[in-house]
Amino acid sequence: xxxxxxxxxxxxxxxxxxxxxxxxxxxxxxxxxxxxxxxxxxxxxxxxxxxxxxxxxxxxxxxxxxxxxxxxxxxxxxxxxxxxxxxxxxxxxxxxxxxxxxxxxxxxxxxxxxxxxxxxxxxxxxxxxxxxxxxxxxxxxxxxxxxxxxxxxxxxxxxxxxxxxxxxxxxxxxxxxxxxxxxxxxxxxxxxxxxxxxxxxxxxxxxxxxxxxxxxxxxxxxxxxxxxxxxxxxxxxxxxxxxxxxxxxxxxxxxxxxxxxxxxxxxxxxxxxxxxxxxxxxxxxxxxxxxxxxxxxxxxxxxxxxxxxxxxxxxxxxxxxxxxxxxxxxxxxxxxxxxxxxxxxxxxxxxxxxxx
Amino acid sequence: xxxxxxxxxxxxxxxxxxxxxxxxxxxxxxxxxxxxxxxxxxxxxxxxxxxxxxxxxxxxxxxxxxxxxxxxxxxxxxxxxxxxxxxxxxxxxxxxxxxxxxxxxxxxxxxxxxxxxxxxxxxxxxxxxxxxxxxxxxxxxxxxxxxxxxxxxxxxxxxxxxxxxxxxxxxxxxxxxxxxxxxxxxxxxxxxxxxxxxxxxxxxxxxxxxxxxxxxxxxxxxxxxxxxxxxxxxxxxxxxxxxxxxxxxxxxxxxxxxxxxxxxxxxxxxxxxxxxxxxxxxxxxxxxxxxxxxxxxxxxxxxxxxxxxxxxxxxxxxxxxxxxxxxxxxxxxxxxxxxxxxxxxxxxxxxxxxxx
DNA sequence: TTTGTTGATGAACACGTTTTCATTTTGTGA
DNA sequence: TCACAAAATGAAAACGTGTTCATCAACAAA
Numbered sequence: 001x002x003x004x005x006x007x008x009x010x011x012x013x014x015x016x017x018x019x020x021x022x023x024x025x026x027x028x029x030x031x032x033x034x035x036x037x038x039x040x041x042x043x044x045x046x047x048x049x050x051x052x053x054x055x056x057x058x059x060x061x062x063x064x065x066x067x068x069x070x071x072x073x074x075x076x077x078x079x080x081x082x083x084x085x086x087x088x089x090x091x092x093x094x095x096x097x098x099x100x101x102x103x104x105x106x107x108x109x110x111x112x113x114x115x116x117x118x119x120x121x122x123x124x125x126x127x128x129x130x131x132x133x134x135x136x137x138x139x140x141x142x143x144x145x146x147x148x149x150x151x152x153x154x155x156x157x158x159x160x161x162x163x164x165x166x167x168x169x170x171x172x173x174x175x176x177x178x179x180x181x182x183x184x185x186x187x188x189x190x191x192x193x194x195x196x197x198x199x200x201x202x203x204x205x206x207x208x209x210x211x212x213x214x215x216x217x218x219x220x221x222x223x224x225x226x227x228x229x230x231x232x233x234x235x236x237x238x239x240x241x242x243x244x245x246x247x248x249x250x251x252x253x254x255x256x257x258x259x260x261x262x263x264x265x266x267x268x269x270x271x272x273x274x275x276x277x278x279x280x281x282x283x284x285x286x287x288x289x290x291x292x293x294x295x296x297x298x299x300x301x302x303x304x305x306x307x308x309x310x311x312x313x314x315x316x317x318x319x320x321x322x323x324x325x326x327x328x329x330x331x332x333x334x335x336x337x338x339x340x341x342x343x344x345x346x347x348x349x350x351x352x353x354x355x356x
Numbered sequence: 357x358x359x360x361x362x363x364x365x366x367x368x369x370x371x372x373x374x375x376x377x378x379x380x381x382x383x384x385x386x387x388x389x390x391x392x393x394x395x396x397x398x399x400x401x402x403x404x405x406x407x408x409x410x411x412x413x414x415x416x417x418x419x420x421x422x423x424x425x426x427x428x429x430x431x432x433x434x435x436x437x438x439x440x441x442x443x444x445x446x447x448x449x450x451x452x453x454x455x456x457x458x459x460x461x462x463x464x465x466x467x468x469x470x471x472x473x474x475x476x477x478x479x480x481x482x483x484x485x486x487x488x489x490x491x492x493x494x495x496x497x498x499x500x501x502x503x504x505x506x507x508x509x510x511x512x513x514x515x516x517x518x519x520x521x522x523x524x525x526x527x528x529x530x531x532x533x534x535x536x537x538x539x540x541x542x543x544x545x546x547x548x549x550x551x552x553x554x555x556x557x558x559x560x561x562x563x564x565x566x567x568x569x570x571x572x573x574x575x576x577x578x579x580x581x582x583x584x585x586x587x588x589x590x591x592x593x594x595x596x597x598x599x600x601x602x603x604x605x606x607x608x609x610x611x612x613x614x615x616x617x618x619x620x621x622x623x624x625x626x627x628x629x630x631x632x633x634x635x636x637x638x639x640x641x642x643x644x645x646x647x648x649x650x651x652x653x654x655x656x657x658x659x660x661x662x663x664x665x666x667x668x669x670x671x672x673x674x675x676x677x678x679x680x681x682x683x684x685x686x687x688x689x690x691x692x693x694x695x696x697x698x699x700x701x702x703x704x705x706x707x708x709x710x711x712x
Numbered sequence: 713t714t715t716g717t718t719g720a721t722g723a724a725c726a727c728g729t730t731t732t733c734a735t736t737t738t739g740t741g742a
Numbered sequence: 743t744c745a746c747a748a749a750a751t752g753a754a755a756a757c758g759t760g761t762t763c764a765t766c767a768a769c770a771a772a
Contacts, residue, residue, distance in 0.1 A: 021488070023728060034752050039730060046730095047749060064510070069489040070429040071728035074757045079426065081469075089455035090658065092446065099445035102472045106483075111490060113437075114468040116458045127462075132377070133425040134467060246662060279663035302446065306602060307635035308664040379758060390722050395760060402760095403719055427758035430727045 022065040031059040042067050073135060082110045082329070083136035085127070085143050087117045091244070092272065092301040094142055097164070100322040101140065108330060110137065117143045128155075138329045140164060144215050160332040162325060165216040181328050182342045183321070187224045190314030190347030194267070194296045195228045197312075197349065201356050203264040203294060207256055208237040209277055211244040211269035218244075218269050221298060225267060238263060242273055249276030250284075257285050264293065265355075271297040271304050274311055278354065295354040310353035321345055378421040387415040398423050429491060438466045438685070439492035441483070441499050443473045447600070448628065448657040450498055453520070456678040457496065464686060466493065473499045484510040494685045496520060500571050516688040518681060521572040537684050538698045539677070543580045546670030546703030550623070550652045551584045553668075553711055559620040559650060563594040563612055565605055565633055567625035574600075574625050577654060581623060594619060598629055605632030606640075613641050620649065621711075627653040627660050630667055634710065651710040666709035677701055 024038040031038070033056060040046035041056040059065075073079040082105050089095055102112040115131055117123040123143050128151065131139070138160045141151065151161045162183070198206065208225055211218035226236060238260070240252045249268060253276065256262060268274035274297030281287045281295075289295055297304060300315035324343040331341065384391040389412060396402035397412035415421075429435040438461050445451055458468040471487055473479040479499050484507065487495070494516045497507065507517045518539070554562065564581055567574035582592060594616070596608045605624060609632065612618060622637075624630035630653030637643045637651075645651055653660060656671035680699040687697065 021491075025728080035728090036730085036752055037750095040751090043730085047751095049750065052750090066485050066489045067730095068430070068491065068728050070426040070435065070491060071757085072489075072730070073426040074424075074430060074728080074759085075730045077757085089445075089458065090448070090451045092448075095446045095451040098470070099472065102445065102470055106472055111486075112470040114454070114458055114470050116455065116462055129422055130467075133422045133428075135377075135424065135426060246658075250663075275662060275664070283663040302602075303659070306631060307606075307639040308631070381758080391758095392722055392760085393720095396721095399760080403721095405720065408720090423760095424758055427727085428760070430729090430758080431760045433727085 021068070022060075022063040024065070024067070027056065027060050027063055027065050030063065031056050039067075079135040079137055080110050081113045081134055081136045083113045083115060083131050083134070083139040085115045085117050085123060085131070085139070085141040087119055087143055089114075089116070092303060093270065093299045096301065096318055097142075097322070100318055101325065104322050104326045105329075108326065117141075131155075137333060138162070140325070144212075144217070160329055160336075162328070165220070181332060181340045183325055183328060184342065184344045185316055185321075186344055186346050187221055187314075188228070188347075190316075190349050191221070191224050191228050193349035194312075194314060194355075195225070195232060195234070197351070197355055198265050198294060198296070199232060199234065201294065205235065205261075205263045206237045206265045206267060207240055207263040209240045209249055209252055209266055209268040209273050210242045211273070213241070213243075215244070215269075221269055237267065242269060244270050244273060246272050246276040246279075249273035250280045253277040253280035254284060257281075257287070262293075266293060266295045268295065268297050271299045271301045271311060271313055273297070274313065274354075275303070275309055278309055278311070290354050290356055294356065296349075297354075300350050304350075305352065312352045312355040313350050314347050315350045316345065316347050377424070378416075378419040380421070380423070383412065383416050383419055383421050386419065387412050395423075435491040435493055436466050437469045437490055437492045439469045439471060439487050439490065439495040441471045441473050441479060441487070441495070441497040443499055445470075445472070448659060449626065449655045452657065452674055453498075453678070456674055457681065460678050460682045461685075464682065473497075481510075493689060494518070496681070500568075500573070516685055516692075518685070521576070537688060537696045539681055539684060540698065540700045541672055541677075542700055542702050543577055543670075544584070544703075546672075546705050547577070547580050547584050549705035550668070550670060550711075551581070551588060551590070553705065553707070554621050554650060554652070555588060555590065557650065557712060560591065561594070561617075561619045562590070562621045562623055563596055563619035565596045565608055565622055565624040565629050566598040567600040567629065569597070569599075571600070571625075577625055593623065598625060600626050600629060602628050602632040602635075605629035606636045609633040609636035610640060613637075613643070618649075622649060622651045624651065624653050627655045627657045627667060627669055629653070630669065630710075631659070631665055634665055634667070646710050646712055650712070652705075653710075656706050660706075661708065668708045668711040669706050670703050671706045672701065672703050 024035050027038045028035040033052065037048060037052065038056055038060070040048040041053045041060070069080065084098060084101070086094055086098065089098065105112060113134055113136055115127055117127065132155055136159065139151065139155065139162070141161065141163045144163070144165055151163070155161065160181070206229065208222055210222060222239065229235065229237060238256070240256060242248050242252055253266065266277045268277055274295050278289050278295050281289055281293050287293055295311065297311045297313035300313045303309065304311040304313050324345060328341060328343065331338070380391050380394040384394045389408065393404060393408065394412055394416070396404040397409045397416070425436065440454060440457070442450055442454065445454065454468070461468060469490055469492055471483055473483065488511055492515065495507065495511065495518070497517065497519045500519070500521055507519070511517065516537070562585065564578055566578060578595065585591065585593060594612070596612060598604050598608055605628070609622065622630070622633045624633055630651050634645050634651050637645055637649050643649055651667065653667045653669035656669045659665065660667040660669050680701065684697060684699065687694070
C-alpha cells in the first residue's frame with residue numbers, strides 16, 4: 001500500500017476473453033474486404049474508394065468495432081497518450097489546468113494519462129520507469145524539482161517534455177540537447193500594475209507571502225516583486241515562508257502581526273494563500289481588508305470572485321496558456337527536429353475588493 | 357476545436373524511432389539469455405533461476421529497459437489502465453476523488469486514463485468509442501446520466517464499470533446482466549444528525565438548495581431530507597433548483613429571501629453551494645449566519661474549514677470510500693464471475709460554525 | 713542404477729494493428 | 743482504341759511482448 005508495486009510486481013494473469021471485442025478481421029470478413037481495407041477506412045489520409053469506406057464503417061458500427069490502440073501504438077510508435085505528473089490534483093489551480101489541458105488534448109485525439117507525484121513536488125524514480133512503459137507521446141510535469149534533463153534520461157525516446165513551473169514550461173528532447181521549447185509567463189506586467197495600485201493607496205510596508213521553497217514560480221514572483229518595488233523607490237518586502245496552502249498562510253499572517261511588525265499590504269504567491277491571509281486578518285486579528293491591510297493574490301482561480309474574498313489578483317490567462325502549450329506539443333510532435341519555439345504570455349491585474 | 361477528432365480523424369504519421377527504447381531482445385543478447393528469460397525476469401511468478409534473474413534485471417537497468425505496456429497489453433488482455441470519465445475536474449469534491457483514486461490505483465500498478473465529459477453530465481458517445489480503444493481494465497464514471505447498461509453496450513469486454521453518483525457506485529459487467537457490485541453511501545445518518553441539531557435550535561422553515569437536476573445523488577439527498585423532516589413532525593422543505601455551483605446557489609438564495617418568504621435554515625446539496633448561500637446571506641442580504649439563518653452543506657471539502665465559511669456539513673469519508681472502491685475493482689478483476697459485492701459507507705455530521 | 717518428479721529452458725505462436733510493395737484497376741487525353 | 747498516369751488493392755512483414763508446449767537438466771526416492 002505504501003510503495004509502488006509497479007514494474008517488477010505486476011500480476012499478469014490473463015484476462016478472460018469470453019466477450020472479446022470485435023477485431024478488424026471480423027469486420028473485413030463481414031464486409032467482404034481485406035483487413036487492410038478496414039485499416040484504411042479508419043485512416044482518413046489513406047486512399048480507399050469512398051463507397052467502400054462507407055460500407056466498412058457501417059459494418060464496423062454494427063459490430064461495435066474500434067481500432068485497438070495498443071496494437072496501433074505498437075506498430076505506429078504513437079500512443080496518443082499524454083502523461084501528466086501532478087503532485088496535488090486538488091489544488092484549484094492545477095485542477096483547472098488539468099481540466100483545460102485534457103479538454104484541449106482530447107479534441108486533438110490525445111488521452112490524458114495521470115500520475116500522482118509526491119506532495120513535496122518530488123517524484124519516485126520508479127514512477128518515471130512505470131510511466132515510460134506506457135510510451136506517452138509527450139509528458140507534462142507539474143513537479144518543479146524534476147528537471148527536464150532528468151526526465152529525459154528516463155524517457156529515452158524523443159518525447160517532448162514540458163515542465164510546468166506555473167510560469168515556465170520547458171521542452172527537452174533527447175536529440176536537442178539542452179535547447180528547449182519554452183512557454184514563458186511575463187510576471188512583470190501584473191506585478192507592476194498591482195504595485196502601482198498599492199502605491200497609489202499610500203501603502204509602504206509590503207509583505208510577500210511565499211509559496212513552496214522549491215518552487216521556481218515562487219522564486220520568480222518574489223524576484224520580480226522586489227525588482228518592481230526597487231524601481232519605484234519603495235522598501236524591500238518582508239518575506240514570509242509558505243507552501244501555497246491555506247493553513248500555512250493563515251499562521252504566517254498571524255505571526256507577522258503578533259510577533260512581527262505587521263504590514264500595510266500582503267502579496268501572496270497564490271490565491272489560496274491569499275485566502276488564508278485574509279481570514280487570519282479578518283477573523284483572528286480583527287483587522288479589516290482592505291481598509292487596514294490590502295491583499296493581492298496570484299492565479300485568479302474561480303474561488304477568487306467569491307464574495308467572502310473578492311480577491312484582487314494577478315491573472316494568468318488559463319485558456320491562452322493551455323492553447324499555447326497544446327500548440328507547442330503538436331508542433332513538436334510534427335517536427336521533432338525543428339529549432340526550439342518560445343511562446344510568451346502576459347499577466348494582468350484583476351481588480352476586485354481587497355485593495356482600496 | 358469544437359468537436360472530437362477521434363477515431364476517424366487520427367493522424368497516424370509514424371514516429372521517428374531514432375532514439376528507440378531498449379527492447380527485450382537487446383537485453384537478452386546483452387545478458388546471454390533468451391528473450392523468454394527476460395520476460396520471465398519481469399514476471400515474479402514465473403520460474404527462473406534467481407541468479408539469472410538478478411543478472412537480467414541488472415542488464416535491464418543498465419540499458420534502461422522497461423517492458424512495453426502496449427505489447428504486453430496486446431497479448432495479456434490487461435492494459436493496467438483505469439478510465440475515469442469526469443465532467444468537471446475543477447470541482448473540489450471530484451478533484452479530491454480523482455486524486456485519491458489515482459494514488460490508490462497507482463500503488464496497485466494501475467494508471468489513470470482521464471477523459472473529460474461535457475459539463476451537463478452528459479457524454480459524447482464518441483468519447484466512449486474512443487476510450488474503448490484503449491482497453492481500460494475498469495472504468496469509473498463521474499457522469500451520472502450515463503447508466504451502467506449504456507456504458508456496457510460500448511465496452512463489450514467484461515470491463516468492471518463503476519458509476520459514481522457521488523453516493524452510489526455501481527458495477528456492470530456484460531456477463532452479469534443487471535446485477536451490479538454496489539458501493540452505497542448511507543445518507544440517512546448525517547442528515548438525521550443535522551436535522552436533530554437544527555430542530556434543537558428551534559428551526560422551523562428549512563430550504564433545500566438542490567444540485568444538478570439529473571443528479572441521482574441530489575435526488576437521494578432531497579428524498580432523505582424530506583423523509584427525515586416528516587419523521588420528526590417538521591414541515592416539508594422549500595426546494596430550490598440548483599446545479600452544484602456557487603453562482604447559482606448565490607442567486608437562488610437571493611430569490612428565496614427577496615421574492616420568496618425566506619427560511620430559518622438552508623440545506624445545500626454540496627459545500628460549494630453552501631458557500632454561495634452563505635455569501636448571499638451575509639454580503640448581499642445583510643443577514644448573519646448562523647444567528648439569522650443556519651446553513652448545512654454536503655461533502656466536507658477542504659475549503660469547508662476555511663474561516664470565512666467554517667461550514668457545518670455532512671461528511672462522506674473520502675479515504676474509506678476510495679479504499680472500498682479500489683477493493684471492489686481489484687476483486688472484480690480477479691474474479692469476473694463472482695456474485696456481486698456490496699459495500700456500504702456511513703455519513704456523519706461535522707459540526708462547525710454555521711449552525712448554532 | 714533406475715524411475716519419477718520438479719524446475720528451468722527456448723522455439724514457435726499469438727495478440728491486432730499499420731506499412732511496404734508489387735499488382736491490379738480506374739481514369740484521362742490523344 | 744491505345745497509352746500512360748493515378749488511384750485502389752491485398753499479401754506479407756513488422757511492432758514487442760506473454761504463453762504454450764515439448765525438451766532438458768537436476769535431484770530425490772525406490
